[in-house]
Amino acid sequence: MKVEVELHKVSFSYGEGWVFKEISLRLTGGVFYALLGPNGSGKSTLLSLISGLLVPQEGEVILCGKKMRKMPLREVARHVALVPQDFFVRFPYTVYYTVLTGRFPFSSGRWAYSEEDHRLTKHYLDEGGILHLADSPVTALSGGESQKVAFVRALVRETPVLLLDEPVSNIDVASTLNFLKKARLLAQEGKLVVAAFHDLNLASLFADQIIFVKGGQVELWEDKREALSPQNIQRIFGIEVVPYESPEGELYLLYRVE
Ligand SMILES: Nc1ncnc2c1ncn2[C@@H]1O[C@H](COP(=O)(O)OP(=O)(O)OP(=O)(O)O)[C@@H](O)[C@H]1O
Numbered sequence: 001m002k003v004e005v006e007l008h009k010v011s012f013s014y015g016e017g018w019v020f021k022e023i024s025l026r027l028t029g030g031v032f033y034a035l036l037g038p039n040g041s042g043k044s045t046l047l048s049l050i051s052g053l054l055v056p057q058e059g060e061v062i063l064c065g066k067k068m069r070k071m072p073l074r075e076v077a078r079h080v081a082l083v084p085q086d087f088f089v090r091f092p093y094t095v096y097y098t099v100l101t102g103r104f105p106f107s108s109g110r111w112a113y114s115e116e117d118h119r120l121t122k123h124y125l126d127e128g129g130i131l132h133l134a135d136s137p138v139t140a141l142s143g144g145e146s147q148k149v150a151f152v153r154a155l156v157r158e159t160p161v162l163l164l165d166e167p168v169s170n171i172d173v174a175s176t177l178n179f180l181k182k183a184r185l186l187a188q189e190g191k192l193v194v195a196a197f198h199d200l201n202l203a204s205l206f207a208d209q210i211i212f213v214k215g216g217q218v219e220l221w222e223d224k225r226e227a228l229s230p231q232n233i234q235r236i237f238g239i240e241v242v243p244y245e246s247p248e249g250e251l252y253l254l255y256r257v258e
Contacts, residue, residue, distance in 0.1 A: 003029035003064060003079070003160035003192050005050055010059035012049060019045050022059065023218050025211070027194065029160060032187035034207035034224075035196040038237060041213045043196040044085055047163045050194065052076040063161075077105035080161040085169075085196075087150035092137035095149055099125055102153035120156050127182065128152035129175060143170040151179055162186060164195035168202070180206045200241070204228055204251045212236050225251055 007025045011018055019042045027033060027050075035043045048054040049061055052068050061068040063079055081102070089098060103117040125131040130148050133141065138149060147170045154162060162183065168176040180195075184206050187193040194211070197203045203210060203224070210227035212219040214236055221227030228251060233241045240256040 001064075002190065004062075005064075005161060005192060006060075006062040007049065008060045008062060010049060010056040010061060012045060012054065012056045014045075018216055020049075020056075020218075021216050023216075024059075025218055025220060027192055029190045029192045030187060031208045032184055032193045032195070032206060033209050033211050033220075034203035035194055035211045035213060036198075036200065036203055036236070037213035042216070043213050044165050046211075046213060046218065047082060047165050047194065047196060050161070051080045051082040051163055053082070074105050077157070077159075079159055080163065081154035081157040081159040082163040083147075083150050083154045083165060083167045085165040087146055087153075089138045092139040094134065095130060095136050095138055095141070096121060096125065096134040098138050098149055099153045099156055102156040105157065120158070124152045124156045128155065129178065144172060144175070147171055148175065148179075155182070160190075161192045162194075164193070166196050166198065169198070176202070200228065200233065200253045204253065228253060 005027045007023055009022045009024055010020055011022055012020045035046065037043050045054065049056060052073060055069050063071065063076065068076060100113055100117060100121045103113060103120065107113050107117065125134055128148050128151060130145065130152060133145060138146065141149065147167065151167055164183065168179060171179065180202065183193050183195065187208065207224055210221045210224050230241050230243060233239060233253065241253040242256055244252045244254055246252065
Protein backbone atom coordinates (compact mmCIF):
# COMPACT_ATOMS: atom_id res chain seq x y z
CA MET A 1 0.00 0.00 0.00
CA LYS A 2 1.23 3.49 -0.87
CA VAL A 3 2.23 5.75 2.02
CA GLU A 4 -0.26 8.54 2.56
CA VAL A 5 -0.39 11.69 4.68
CA GLU A 6 -3.64 13.55 5.14
CA LEU A 7 -4.27 16.87 6.83
CA HIS A 8 -7.92 17.07 7.78
CA LYS A 9 -9.26 20.55 8.65
CA VAL A 10 -6.00 21.44 10.38
CA SER A 11 -5.67 24.76 12.21
CA PHE A 12 -2.41 25.82 13.82
CA SER A 13 -1.29 28.85 15.80
CA TYR A 14 1.97 29.63 17.62
CA GLY A 15 -0.05 31.73 20.07
CA GLU A 16 -1.15 34.87 18.27
CA GLY A 17 -3.27 34.48 15.15
CA TRP A 18 -3.63 31.40 13.00
CA VAL A 19 -0.81 30.33 10.67
CA PHE A 20 -3.29 27.86 9.14
CA LYS A 21 -7.06 27.75 9.49
CA GLU A 22 -8.89 24.56 8.51
CA ILE A 23 -6.53 23.41 5.79
CA SER A 24 -7.00 20.01 4.17
CA LEU A 25 -4.47 18.21 2.00
CA ARG A 26 -3.91 14.63 0.86
CA LEU A 27 -0.39 13.57 -0.15
CA THR A 28 0.58 10.17 -1.50
CA GLY A 29 3.74 8.15 -2.01
CA GLY A 30 5.38 8.10 -5.42
CA VAL A 31 5.15 11.87 -5.76
CA PHE A 32 7.76 14.61 -5.27
CA TYR A 33 5.90 17.71 -4.04
CA ALA A 34 7.51 21.15 -4.11
CA LEU A 35 6.29 23.49 -1.38
CA LEU A 36 6.41 27.10 -2.53
CA GLY A 37 5.41 30.37 -0.90
CA PRO A 38 6.77 33.70 0.30
CA ASN A 39 8.80 34.09 3.52
CA GLY A 40 6.68 33.54 6.60
CA SER A 41 3.80 31.92 4.67
CA GLY A 42 4.03 28.68 6.69
CA LYS A 43 6.17 26.19 4.72
CA SER A 44 8.30 25.16 7.73
CA THR A 45 5.22 25.06 9.93
CA LEU A 46 3.47 22.75 7.48
CA LEU A 47 6.51 20.43 7.35
CA SER A 48 6.68 20.41 11.17
CA LEU A 49 2.98 19.46 11.34
CA ILE A 50 3.53 16.60 8.88
CA SER A 51 6.61 15.41 10.80
CA GLY A 52 4.78 15.40 14.15
CA LEU A 53 7.08 18.07 15.65
CA LEU A 54 4.08 20.39 15.94
CA VAL A 55 0.56 19.25 16.84
CA PRO A 56 -2.41 21.19 15.45
CA GLN A 57 -4.87 22.82 17.86
CA GLU A 58 -7.73 21.69 15.61
CA GLY A 59 -8.09 18.95 13.02
CA GLU A 60 -5.94 15.88 12.45
CA VAL A 61 -2.75 14.88 10.67
CA ILE A 62 -3.26 11.29 9.54
CA LEU A 63 -0.33 9.06 8.61
CA CYS A 64 -1.24 5.88 6.75
CA GLY A 65 -4.73 5.89 8.28
CA LYS A 66 -3.56 6.57 11.87
CA LYS A 67 -4.08 9.83 13.77
CA MET A 68 -0.57 11.15 14.30
CA ARG A 69 -1.36 12.70 17.70
CA LYS A 70 -2.08 9.19 18.99
CA MET A 71 1.14 7.64 17.63
CA PRO A 72 4.27 7.41 19.82
CA LEU A 73 6.93 9.82 18.48
CA ARG A 74 9.30 6.90 17.88
CA GLU A 75 6.75 5.30 15.55
CA VAL A 76 6.27 8.60 13.70
CA ALA A 77 10.06 8.90 13.37
CA ARG A 78 10.21 5.45 11.77
CA HIS A 79 7.92 6.78 9.04
CA VAL A 80 8.93 10.41 8.61
CA ALA A 81 12.37 12.07 8.35
CA LEU A 82 12.81 15.84 8.18
CA VAL A 83 15.79 17.84 6.95
CA PRO A 84 15.36 21.06 8.95
CA GLN A 85 16.04 24.52 7.57
CA ASP A 86 18.74 25.06 10.19
CA PHE A 87 20.70 22.06 11.36
CA PHE A 88 22.62 22.91 14.49
CA VAL A 89 24.40 20.55 16.87
CA ARG A 90 25.99 22.13 19.93
CA PHE A 91 28.19 19.18 20.99
CA PRO A 92 31.23 18.20 18.83
CA TYR A 93 30.00 14.73 17.89
CA THR A 94 31.69 13.29 14.81
CA VAL A 95 29.87 13.46 11.49
CA TYR A 96 29.76 9.65 11.53
CA TYR A 97 28.05 9.49 14.93
CA THR A 98 25.66 12.32 14.04
CA VAL A 99 24.50 10.44 10.94
CA LEU A 100 24.35 7.14 12.83
CA THR A 101 21.95 8.70 15.35
CA GLY A 102 19.53 9.20 12.46
CA ARG A 103 18.91 5.45 12.94
CA PHE A 104 17.87 6.03 16.57
CA PRO A 105 14.13 5.22 16.05
CA PHE A 106 15.19 1.71 14.98
CA SER A 107 17.78 1.12 17.71
CA SER A 108 17.09 -0.49 21.06
CA GLY A 109 19.08 2.04 23.10
CA ARG A 110 21.71 4.76 22.93
CA TRP A 111 24.64 2.51 22.03
CA ALA A 112 22.63 -0.34 20.54
CA TYR A 113 23.17 0.31 16.85
CA SER A 114 23.21 -2.76 14.64
CA GLU A 115 25.70 -3.74 11.95
CA GLU A 116 23.03 -2.71 9.44
CA ASP A 117 22.83 0.77 11.03
CA HIS A 118 26.62 1.13 10.59
CA ARG A 119 26.49 -0.20 7.02
CA LEU A 120 23.75 2.28 6.09
CA THR A 121 25.65 5.13 7.74
CA LYS A 122 28.76 4.44 5.64
CA HIS A 123 26.67 3.94 2.51
CA TYR A 124 24.80 7.26 2.79
CA LEU A 125 27.90 9.21 3.88
CA ASP A 126 29.52 7.95 0.68
CA GLU A 127 26.45 8.63 -1.48
CA GLY A 128 26.19 12.15 -0.04
CA GLY A 129 29.87 12.81 -0.83
CA ILE A 130 30.85 13.37 2.82
CA LEU A 131 32.56 10.09 3.77
CA HIS A 132 35.85 12.00 4.01
CA LEU A 133 34.29 14.11 6.80
CA ALA A 134 33.26 11.06 8.89
CA ASP A 135 35.73 11.77 11.72
CA SER A 136 35.28 15.56 11.73
CA PRO A 137 33.37 17.19 14.57
CA VAL A 138 30.02 18.57 13.34
CA THR A 139 30.80 21.83 15.10
CA ALA A 140 33.75 22.42 12.71
CA LEU A 141 31.97 22.23 9.35
CA SER A 142 31.13 24.83 6.73
CA GLY A 143 27.45 25.78 6.23
CA GLY A 144 27.15 23.61 3.13
CA GLU A 145 28.92 20.64 4.76
CA SER A 146 26.56 20.92 7.74
CA GLN A 147 23.54 20.91 5.45
CA LYS A 148 24.84 17.80 3.69
CA VAL A 149 25.13 16.06 7.09
CA ALA A 150 21.50 16.99 7.84
CA PHE A 151 20.39 15.58 4.47
CA VAL A 152 22.38 12.35 4.89
CA ARG A 153 21.11 11.96 8.47
CA ALA A 154 17.55 11.99 7.10
CA LEU A 155 18.36 9.61 4.21
CA VAL A 156 19.94 7.04 6.53
CA ARG A 157 16.60 6.48 8.26
CA GLU A 158 15.08 5.21 4.99
CA THR A 159 11.59 6.38 5.93
CA PRO A 160 8.62 6.24 3.54
CA VAL A 161 8.12 10.01 4.03
CA LEU A 162 10.98 12.46 3.44
CA LEU A 163 10.48 16.14 4.25
CA LEU A 164 13.03 18.69 3.08
CA ASP A 165 12.98 22.28 4.35
CA GLU A 166 15.05 24.35 1.90
CA PRO A 167 17.49 21.43 1.90
CA VAL A 168 20.01 22.80 -0.59
CA SER A 169 20.06 26.51 0.28
CA ASN A 170 23.78 26.33 1.25
CA ILE A 171 24.87 23.52 -1.04
CA ASP A 172 26.96 23.97 -4.21
CA VAL A 173 25.34 23.35 -7.59
CA ALA A 174 26.83 19.90 -8.28
CA SER A 175 25.87 18.59 -4.83
CA THR A 176 22.41 20.20 -5.11
CA LEU A 177 21.72 18.23 -8.27
CA ASN A 178 23.13 15.07 -6.67
CA PHE A 179 20.91 15.35 -3.57
CA LEU A 180 17.75 16.33 -5.46
CA LYS A 181 18.24 13.53 -8.01
CA LYS A 182 18.44 11.15 -5.04
CA ALA A 183 15.21 12.60 -3.59
CA ARG A 184 13.49 12.31 -6.98
CA LEU A 185 14.62 8.68 -7.28
CA LEU A 186 13.16 7.93 -3.84
CA ALA A 187 9.82 9.40 -4.96
CA GLN A 188 9.95 7.29 -8.13
CA GLU A 189 10.49 4.25 -5.89
CA GLY A 190 7.24 5.04 -4.03
CA LYS A 191 8.28 7.36 -1.21
CA LEU A 192 6.49 10.58 -0.42
CA VAL A 193 8.83 13.56 -0.76
CA VAL A 194 7.91 17.14 0.14
CA ALA A 195 10.56 19.85 -0.36
CA ALA A 196 10.26 23.56 0.43
CA PHE A 197 12.10 25.68 -2.14
CA HIS A 198 12.62 29.34 -2.93
CA ASP A 199 14.15 28.51 -6.31
CA LEU A 200 11.21 28.04 -8.69
CA ASN A 201 13.46 26.34 -11.24
CA LEU A 202 14.50 23.60 -8.82
CA ALA A 203 10.78 23.03 -8.20
CA SER A 204 10.14 22.88 -11.94
CA LEU A 205 13.07 20.53 -12.61
CA PHE A 206 12.56 18.05 -9.79
CA ALA A 207 8.97 18.13 -8.52
CA ASP A 208 5.95 16.28 -9.89
CA GLN A 209 3.36 18.48 -8.20
CA ILE A 210 3.30 21.90 -6.53
CA ILE A 211 1.86 23.02 -3.20
CA PHE A 212 1.51 26.79 -2.79
CA VAL A 213 1.28 28.20 0.73
CA LYS A 214 -0.04 31.73 1.18
CA GLY A 215 -2.40 33.67 3.41
CA GLY A 216 -3.02 30.73 5.76
CA GLN A 217 -4.19 28.47 2.93
CA VAL A 218 -2.61 25.70 0.85
CA GLU A 219 -3.24 24.93 -2.83
CA LEU A 220 -2.23 21.63 -4.38
CA TRP A 221 -1.60 21.71 -8.13
CA GLU A 222 -1.21 18.30 -9.74
CA ASP A 223 -0.06 19.82 -13.03
CA LYS A 224 3.20 21.63 -12.27
CA ARG A 225 3.21 23.49 -15.59
CA GLU A 226 -0.18 25.01 -14.83
CA ALA A 227 0.99 25.76 -11.30
CA LEU A 228 4.09 27.57 -12.53
CA SER A 229 2.22 29.72 -15.07
CA PRO A 230 3.25 33.40 -15.13
CA GLN A 231 -0.25 34.33 -13.84
CA ASN A 232 0.07 32.07 -10.81
CA ILE A 233 3.60 33.20 -10.02
CA GLN A 234 2.43 36.81 -10.23
CA ARG A 235 -0.48 36.00 -7.88
CA ILE A 236 1.61 34.13 -5.30
CA PHE A 237 4.93 36.05 -5.39
CA GLY A 238 4.02 39.32 -7.10
CA ILE A 239 6.78 38.94 -9.71
CA GLU A 240 6.89 38.64 -13.47
CA VAL A 241 8.38 35.54 -15.03
CA VAL A 242 8.92 34.51 -18.63
CA PRO A 243 8.61 30.76 -19.27
CA TYR A 244 11.31 29.11 -21.36
CA GLU A 245 11.09 25.53 -22.58
CA SER A 246 14.40 23.75 -23.20
CA PRO A 247 14.84 21.45 -26.22
CA GLU A 248 14.50 18.55 -23.73
CA GLY A 249 11.06 19.86 -22.74
CA GLU A 250 12.02 21.18 -19.29
CA LEU A 251 10.25 24.33 -18.10
CA TYR A 252 12.45 27.15 -16.80
CA LEU A 253 11.21 30.45 -15.42
CA LEU A 254 13.26 33.52 -16.24
CA TYR A 255 12.81 36.43 -13.82
CA ARG A 256 11.93 39.75 -15.45
CA VAL A 257 13.59 42.69 -13.68
CA GLU A 258 12.44 46.23 -14.49
N1 LIG B 1 8.43 29.45 16.91
C1 LIG B 1 7.59 30.38 16.47
N2 LIG B 1 6.91 31.15 17.32
C2 LIG B 1 6.04 32.10 16.88
N3 LIG B 1 5.79 32.34 15.58
C3 LIG B 1 6.44 31.60 14.68
C4 LIG B 1 7.38 30.59 15.06
N4 LIG B 1 7.87 30.02 13.95
C5 LIG B 1 7.28 30.64 12.91
N5 LIG B 1 6.43 31.58 13.34
C6 LIG B 1 5.58 32.44 12.50
O1 LIG B 1 4.72 31.57 11.75
C7 LIG B 1 4.58 32.03 10.41
C8 LIG B 1 5.02 30.93 9.45
O2 LIG B 1 6.42 30.73 9.62
P1 LIG B 1 7.21 29.60 8.81
O3 LIG B 1 8.59 29.51 9.39
O4 LIG B 1 6.40 28.37 8.78
O5 LIG B 1 7.24 30.26 7.34
P2 LIG B 1 8.08 29.83 6.07
O6 LIG B 1 7.14 29.86 4.91
O7 LIG B 1 8.80 28.55 6.31
O8 LIG B 1 9.11 31.02 5.95
P3 LIG B 1 10.58 31.15 5.28
O9 LIG B 1 10.38 31.09 3.79
O10 LIG B 1 11.03 32.50 5.72
O11 LIG B 1 11.43 30.03 5.81
C9 LIG B 1 5.40 33.32 10.32
O12 LIG B 1 4.53 34.41 10.48
C10 LIG B 1 6.37 33.23 11.49
O13 LIG B 1 6.69 34.50 11.95
